[in-house]
Amino acid sequence: MNPVWKRDDAERIARDHLAASGRAIFDAIFTVRPLAEAGRLPGLCGFEDLERRLASSWLVYVSDAHPVALKSSWLVVVSKTDGTVLYSGSAHDEG
Secondary structure (H helix, E strand, O other): OOOOOOHHHHHHHHHHHHHHOOOOOOOEEEEEEEHHHOOOOOOOOOOOOHHHHHHOEEEEEEEEOOOOOOOOOEEEEEEOOOOOEEEEEEOOOOO
């Protein structure tokens, strides 16, 4: 049986993923939440049965601690069942 990955695990996995991909994270705020706390469904393309898949994942929002422009957060979607990164990209939450 696979472990259920916890909130702290999801943040660590997201940090490691972003560091490995070369994305700057030195001055970032990480907010980890389940879909039920997200407020609205992220506008992600390419996912079949998006709501079901996100319900079994952690949504890790990465935003600048000192933003200089209005822009979207970066979103890393981490599976709660096996800890894999399912998505890493724009959260489409500008404004």
